[in-house]
Structures are given as structure tokens and as C-alpha cells.
Amino acid sequence: MSKQALWSGRFAGGMAESTLDYTSSLDTDSAMVFFDVMGSLAHVRMLKKCRIIPDEDADKIIEGLKTIVSEIEDGSFEFDYTLEDVHTCVEYRLTDLIGPAGGKLHTGRSRNDQVATDFRMYLREAVLDTVSAIDNLVDTFIKVAQDHGETILPGFTHMQHAQPVTVAQHYLAYAFKLGRDADRFLDAYERMNKCPLGAAALAGTTYPIDRKMTAEALGFTSPTENSMDSVSDRDFVTELAFCASQTAVHLSSLAEELVYWSSQEFAFIEMDDKYTTGSSIMPQKKNPDIAELVRGRTGAVIGTLVNMLVMTKGLPLTYNRDLQEDKKPLMESLESLTQSLTIMAPVISTMTINKARMRECVENGFINATDLADYLVIKDVPFREAHGIVGEAVRYCIDNDKKLEELSVEEFKKFSERIGDDVYDYISIERCVERRNSIGGTSPASTDEQMLIAISELMAREDIVRQENGLAERCWNALLE
Numbered sequence: 001m002s003k004q005a006l007w008s009g010r011f012a013g014g015m016a017e018s019t020l021d022y023t024s025s026l027d028t029d030s031a032m033v034f035f036d037v038m039g040s041l042a043h044v045r046m047l048k049k050c051r052i053i054p055d056e057d058a059d060k061i062i063e064g065l066k067t068i069v070s071e072i073e074d075g076s077f078e079f080d081y082t083l084e085d086v087h088t089c090v091e092y093r094l095t096d097l098i099g100p101a102g103g104k105l106h107t108g109r110s111r112n113d114q115v116a117t118d119f120r121m122y123l124r125e126a127v128l129d130t131v132s133a134i135d136n137l138v139d140t141f142i143k144v145a146q147d148h149g150e151t152i153l154p155g156f157t158h159m160q161h162a163q164p165v166t167v168a169q170h171y172l173a174y175a176f177k178l179g180r181d182a183d184r185f186l187d188a189y190e191r192m193n194k195c196p197l198g199a200a201a202l203a204g205t206t207y208p209i210d211r212k213m214t215a216e217a218l219g220f221t222s223p224t225e226n227s228m229d230s231v232s233d234r235d236f237v238t239e240l241a242f243c244a245s246q247t248a249v250h251l252s253s254l255a256e257e258l259v260y261w262s263s264q265e266f267a268f269i270e271m272d273d274k275y276t277t278g279s280s281i282m283p284q285k286k287n288p289d290i291a292e293l294v295r296g297r298t299g300a301v302i303g304t305l306v307n308m309l310v311m312t313k314g315l316p317l318t319y320n321r322d323l324q325e326d327k328k329p330l331m332e333s334l335e336s337l338t339q340s341l342t343i344m345a346p347v348i349s350t351m352t353i354n355k356a357r358m359r360e361c362v363e364n365g366f367i368n369a370t371d372l373a374d375y376l377v378i379k380d381v382p383f384r385e386a387h388g389i390v391g392e393a394v395r396y397c398i399d400n401d402k403k404l405e406e407l408s409v410e411e412f413k414k415f416s417e418r419i420g421d422d423v424y425d426y427i428s429i430e431r432c433v434e435r436r437n438s439i440g441g442t443s444p445a446s447t448d449e450q451m452l453i454a455i456s457e458l459m460a461r462e463d464i465v466r467q468e469n470g471l472a473e474r475c476w477n478a479l480l481e
């Protein structure tokens, strides 16, 4: 015999098994069970303090909930799949443990505000884990940058040789992109960190509840402002889906680059054996499967964003059951993203950077052509004119199979009288890099500055994550006292 739903009074019979199967969210929301109990602990302590239920019932409920917490912790808590969701499971278990007093827990709340509260608490932790995984990768990029301040490779635009840059500059670019991703997650965290509990079904409640007390007990910055908004709103889910998508897109372009950088044609890097895979037929193969999977898993994360936008775009106020569908995709996206971030760190830190090959490639493609134009500018040639002169020199080199630095002074003079002996030093690759000294440029002095900024931003985020993790832990401990 299956147990009855919490709302069964109005119905003549139980629901069909197929209705339960189709509507149940237990498979997904069981992941929030700990937060569900925590929310209930905060709620019952508030009901007690506000004298909404008698002390002795409240105390029984608290003891029952604590037993449930230990059952969850030791793995003995049983999810009853004849019940429709995690909230129902916890309430039934409570009543099993303490009898009818368990039925007083739901005074002044609804599953609508409960689920919104649980999910925010679940996501707070998931976001902090994601930010830590991002920052671990940012830290990895900073370390590569520290080791390669003077390793030069071609910088590309349109996938064509453009100007020489350093490996430090290249990987710091990723450090800043991912740093912004982490910042975005923390911004969303702050906006999400308000407590919907007490909004009840949609209109608030007639009981003299203290929403500030429950919000504070659960580590939120304040109660949400409007009860109807509280139970209908899922923009925090959509926003996090965007944060995840943007991070996944950044990771995906990094992954794409690792794939072709490790090809025989590029050979800029070689991945460590530990982080590559082989072929069942071609014995020579060493494949960048991790990078390919990181790239391949991006689609599902972006899918979650589209899913959320479409799911909510036609919803009237307030709660609609459609909203139940928000959890699984975001939970899975954050988990998959965090796994990708986590595996990328050792892929990057253990790969070999092939300096000689990079250097060889820098020599080709007239990568110092801009610098030759800059040289002419110093000799008082207007930049536009200098650009034309160098263009002609490049064409001459192509026709004669030469590099710019291989031209003799006499040959140079055919293009401009102003070019002298000092040109060779000026257009040497090292000098090209060193001179890009502007803020954010590729010179070692500039990348050192960038590194300091990246490190201080990273440390500031680590402080926030530490603080927030500590706060949550303190809340849990106080509630369990």
C-alpha cells in the first residue's frame, strides 16, 4: 500500500501509479535532503520562538529532525519512492519518528517556498565548489605564466601569424577570462542569497512568523521581499546557467586550442601520457580525449540555459509545476562543469611546452612586420606610409624566399632610405616582445604586472569562498545544537 500524498484529503482515491511516476521529483530533489532538513530545523525553531506551536511539540520535532540528519549522514535514511518528493519523505519520516506532532512542522510554510529555499541552499554550495575549481585552474595558469615569461610563440589573429607574444601573456589571458567567470558566479551568489522561506504558497501567511530569524539561521543575507516573487522566481537558476555556460565556452576554446596545439602540425605542446588516451587500432596514437570531452560537454551546459529561458518564458505568477524541471539540468551542468575544470588543471600543469617548436614558428610569417613599421615611425615616417613600405618589403621577401631580418641594408634602402644598421636589433623577436610595454602588453614587465593583479583577484575570491563556507558551517552547527 503506498502512502498518501500530503494533499490527499480532497481526493476520493489515491493517484494512479503512473501519475506518481510521472510527477515525482524524488530522483532529483533527494540530492537536497540535507538542506530540506536544515530548512525545517530553522523553521521549527522560529515557530517555537514565535509561540506558534507549543514548546514540547517543537522540541519533539527538533529531536526528530536531528535523528533524520544522522540517518542521512550514516546512509540509513530511506527515500520512499511511493512519495512524490523529498519534502514529503522528510515529513513522513518525522511523523514515523515522533508521531502526530510531526504534522505541526508545516505550519506557516508550503512546499513552494520550501523548494525555493532548499535549492538556493544547495546551489550556494555548488557555486562555491565551482568557484574553487575555477580558481584552481586560474592558479595553474598563473604558475605556467611564472615559468614562461620569456617563452615566445606566434600570436594569431584570424589564425594567421600576427605578432610575437609570450606563453605567459597567452595563459594569463585565460586566467583573466576564467577569473571573470568566477566573479560572475560570486555576483550571482550574492543576488541569490535571500531566503524565500515564509512566503508560503504565494501570499505569505496569517501566522506571526519571523522571516528574519529563519533567513539568518540559514545564512541568508535577508528574507526575499515579495512572497509572489519568491515562489515564482527562478532567475537565479537561469543566471547560474549563464555563468556556467560562459565558463564552459571559455574552457571549450581552451580545449580546442589544446587539441590543435598537440597535433603533429602545430606540436606546440605535448600532453602528459597520464592525461591522454590511445587508439584500439592505430598503435602510434596519443589522443587528446580529455580536451575533446571538455569541448563536447559544453553543449549540454548551454542547453540548460536555453532550457531555463524557454521553460519560464510563458509562466504566469506564481508557482507552476513546470518549475520542478529547473533542478536536474542545473545540478548536472554544475557538476559536469566542475569536473571539466578539475581535470583541466593537471592537463595544463603536466603538459610539456615545446619552446623550440614555438620559436621555430615565430621565425616564419613576417611576425615582426609591425615592428619594422614602428621603426620607420621612429624615423619620422607617418605610420600609414610605413605600413605601405613594409608591405612592399614583405612582398619582396616572399618573392625572394627571405625573412625581413635577412635583407641587407642595401635591400632595405630600396624601400626606404631611412632604414639603417640599427634595424636588425629593432626587429629581433626578443626586442619586439620587450617593447610591448603598455599596460596589458606582452613584455615581461607587463606580464609581471598582470600576474600581480591576477594573484590579488584570486586571493580576494579565495577569501570570499572561505568566509561563505565558514558561515554555512556555523549555521549548520547552530541549528543542530
Ligand code: ARG
Pocket: 025, 029, 084, 085, 111, 112, 115, 319, 321, 323, 324
Ligand atoms: N517537487 C516540487 C518542485 O520541485 C515541490 C513543490 C510542489 N508544490 C506544489 N504545489 N505541487 O517544484
